[in-house]
Amino acid sequence: MIRAFGYNEFLFLLSAVQWTLLLSAIAFIGGGIVGLFVALGRTSDVKPLRWLATGYIQVFQGTPLLMQLFLVFFGATVMGIDMSPWVAAALGLTLNTSAFLGEIWRGCIQSVPRGQWEAASALGLRYPGLMRYVILPQAVKVAVPPTVGYLVQVIKGTSLAAIIGFVELTRAGQIVNNATFQPFLVFGIVAAIYFALCWPLSLLSQRLEARYAAPTR
Amino acid sequence: MAVMSEPMSADVVIRMEGVQKWYDHFQVLKDIDLEVHRGERIVICGPSGSGKSTLIRCINQLERHQKGRITVNGVELGPHHRQLDTVRREVGMVFQSFNLFPHLTVLENCMLAPLKVRGVTKDEAKATAIRYLERVRIPEQADKYPGQLSGGQQQRVAIARSLCMNPKVMLFDEPTSALDPEMVKEVLDTMIGLAEDGMTMLCVTHEMGFAKSVAHRVIFMDRGEIVEQNTPEEFFTAPKSERTRSFLGQILAH
Ligand SMILES: Nc1ncnc2c1ncn2[C@@H]1O[C@H](COP(=O)(O)OP(=O)(O)OP(=O)(O)O)[C@@H](O)[C@H]1O
Numbered sequence: 004m005i006r007a008f009g010y011n012e013f014l015f016l017l018s019a020v021q022w023t024l025l026l027s028a029i030a031f032i033g034g035g036i037v038g039l040f041v042a043l044g045r046t047s048d049v050k051p052l053r054w055l056a057t058g059y060i061q062v063f064q065g066t067p068l069l070m071q072l073f074l075v076f077f078g079a080t081v082m083g084i085d086m087s088p089w090v091a092a093a094l095g096l097t098l099n100t101s102a103f104l105g106e107i108w109r110g111c112i113q114s115v116p117r118g119q120w121e122a123a124s125a126l127g128l129r130y131p132g133l134m135r136y137v138i139l140p141q142a143v144k145v146a147v148p149p150t151v152g153y154l155v156q157v158i159k160g161t162s163l164a165a166i167i168g169f170v171e172l173t174r175a176g177q178i179v180n181n182a183t184f185q186p187f188l189v190f191g192i193v194a195a196i197y198f199a200l201c202w203p204l205s206l207l208s209q210r211l212e213a214r215y216a217a218p219t220r
Numbered sequence: 221m222a223v224m225s226e227p228m229s230a231d232v233v234i235r236m237e238g239v240q241k242w243y244d245h246f247q248v249l250k251d252i253d254l255e256v257h258r259g260e261r262i263v264i265c266g267p268s269g270s271g272k273s274t275l276i277r278c279i280n281q282l283e284r285h286q287k288g289r290i291t292v293n294g295v296e297l298g299p300h301h302r303q304l305d306t307v308r309r310e311v312g313m314v315f316q317s318f319n320l321f322p323h324l325t326v327l328e329n330c331m332l333a334p335l336k337v338r339g340v341t342k343d344e345a346k347a348t349a350i351r352y353l354e355r356v357r358i359p360e361q362a363d364k365y366p367g368q369l370s371g372g373q374q375q376r377v378a379i380a381r382s383l384c385m386n387p388k389v390m391l392f393d394e395p396t397s398a399l400d401p402e403m404v405k406e407v408l409d410t411m412i413g414l415a416e417d418g419m420t421m422l423c424v425t426h427e428m429g430f431a432k433s434v435a436h437r438v439i440f441m442d443r444g445e446i447v448e449q450n451t452p453e454e455f456f457t458a459p460k461s462e463r464t465r466s467f468l469g470q471i472l473a474h
């Protein structure tokens with residue numbers, strides 16, 4: 004039974020946006036927390052930590068996100084864990100985001116001049132204090148624009164969760180299309196909604212970058 | 221000059237014995253023996269790449285030495301954090317490039333280490349910071365950011381920041397080399413003030429006027445070795461080694 008695309012279908016798509024946003028938020032926050040440790044590992048003086056962080060980043064950057072979601076989802080099933088698409092998507096996206104944010108932030112940490120580490124060490128600050136009060140505050144300034152920019156990738160990445168059956172915006176689009184058979188219209192609207200979410204963030208990222216690139220004071 | 225006539229106590233603050241350091245196969249420090257007494261002021265000079273920075277950076281272990289012993293204030297620098305912390309608390313360092321923390325105000329720059337390393341109260345840290353900012357004659361800049369100050373002012377803040385930790389020894393690595401000529405004097409005057417108060421100082425510098433008026437001892441380094449050390453009078457008027465003579469010839473020619 005074929006329905007026409009109408010107001011109800013549009014509302015259904017819109018209400019799916021909340022799941023896209025929620026999944027993005029979880030991936031971004033979880034990925035940010037794990038990513039901070041990945042970045043610290045990558046810039047550590049301790050060789051094994053550095054190797055571990057490097058390996059982690061290479062695995063997640065070197066394989067498709069979709070495969071990572073598959074591996075988490077089906078891997079859990081193989082290991083006898085009953086994992087809902089929800090949890091699998093959140094976990095997979097968190098891991099993936101942490102690798103990318105970790106690598107972005109590594110660059111930001113390393114952009115802080117060596118002299119800052121030396122001055123702080125010479126004053127007697129140990130690693131935690133040195134990082135917290137001297138290095139990270141300076142790295143954060145550099146990190147804000149690319150991090151906001153990467154949020155766009157996270158939002159778009161959540162669309163892959165559709166394939167393991169999690170109903171977010173893309174999956175909602177598929178469901179509506181199966182009922183209406185108007186793929187161009189439906190996916191056009193879905194794409195427009197993604198654009199409406201991502202475009203402001205891209206603009207913001209560019210603005211921030213211009214602001215931080217401008218000579219301060 | 222008045223600075224020279226102060227008594228110099230006999231106890232040793234820094235002792236380096238047979239210190240050696242390599243970068244891969246390149247030996248930067250060859251068998252360095254050095255004793256610095258309390259209240260003593262030493263100027264280290266020598267050609268570029270001779271190991272001057274490396275030597276003083278070994279004292280607070282910004283660089284690790286591979287052989288020999290370094291003792292600071294009776295604490296021998298070993299592989300443990302504990303000794304490193306003790307030593308770094310006692311030893312202040314001023315860099316050629318100032319290295320102020322750009323995201324903190326001048327006052328915050330001076331308060332950070334006392335608060336986080338010494339654990340003093342905020343009021344105490346602030347009082348100390350203001351006292352030393354007055355001493356380097358820039359209390360009025362306390363709420364500015366480093367980027368808003370001139371080079372000479374930044375370097376004076378860097379000196380004040382170190383002093384806030386109440387160090388027993390101050391290390392200076394070419395503190396005036398990055399400055400415009402008109403700002404050199406204000407920084408040297410600050411250092412002379414420190415000398416007058418009896419601070420133990422090791423200064424890598426090519427400011428020979430400063431060396432003559434302030435140093436008890438001038439050390440000449442070349443290729444990782446201490447080639448010659450003497451009082452400034454002897455050092456400048458009767459250098460013993462050929463290498464020293466040719467070096468002095470070069471810098472005094474400018
Ligand atoms: N991290 C490093 N890795 C390899 N070689 C280094 C490193 N740091 C310094 N060196 C080398 O060690 C030697 C001594 O360097 P150092 O900075 O102590 O010299 P310096 O006397 O302070 O010179 P300058 O007057 O130019 O500051 C130089 O030849 C330098 O190239």
Ligand SMILES: [Mg+2]
Pocket residue numbers: 272273274393394
């Ligand atoms: Mg040097």
